[in-house]
Ligand SMILES: O=P(O)(O)OC[C@H]1O[C@H](OP(=O)(O)OP(=O)(O)O)[C@H](O)[C@@H]1O
């Protein structure tokens with residue numbers, strides 16, 4: 001089985017994926033969604049956690065082996081980034097969502113020098129807004145962001161546009177289309193759930209899917 005399918009099956013089997021069409025989730029971007037994928041839960045399952053860590057390690061070795069530093073996004077990217085950096089024996093740091101209001105007032109924690117090549121580890125990409133903020137902060141500090149890796153993407157056009165504008169390559173271990181396929185195959189969702197999911201996915205910002 002492909003890594004994409006294994007990760008999707010793992011997310012479903014530990015109930016990291018929730019469907020709540022009648023009581024939508026609010027995402028970081030403000031989008032209302034019938035689906036939420038809580039990758040943080042994977043941290044509690046060592047075997048499934050290893051699949052993600054190994055997946056990231058392989059991806060970084062294959063495509064970004066020249067990275068000087070691994071950077072996690074706050075907060076959900078931090079544990080993944082730290083575990084991956086440890087496996088690769090590379091330095092690790094993380095970027096806060098805003099500057100700390102006490103102490104050193106840092107936004108970037110850990111050592112990142114101008115000119116260093118950085119790979120950003122994110123847990124999940126919806127619109128890409130959170131990663132954009134991290135990439136902008138790292139670039140302001142003079143770092144060169146050579147790639148972004150994440151566990152999961154919803155494959156929203158907004159994310160592709162965001163990464164195109166940033167001019168940064170990204171890859172994920174699994175994605176929405178694979179997840180829905182695996183969920184249907186293994187009876188995690190019913191055909192009847194699909195209509196709402198399809199209507200939502202067509203234009204997540206258009207909330208009329210709620211009345212379908
Ligand atoms: O692609 P985007 O539209 O930015 O959405 C994805 C982001 O949203 C979630 O973070 P959240 O803000 O919930 O914070 P957390 O990482 O602290 O849980 C998730 O962990 C991603 O970082």
Ligand SMILES: O=C(O)c1cc(=O)[nH]c(=O)[nH]1
Pocket residue numbers: 026027028029035036037038039124126127
């Ligand atoms: O966009 C988000 O905020 C988001 C969506 C999702 O499915 N999971 C998550 O952790 N965040």
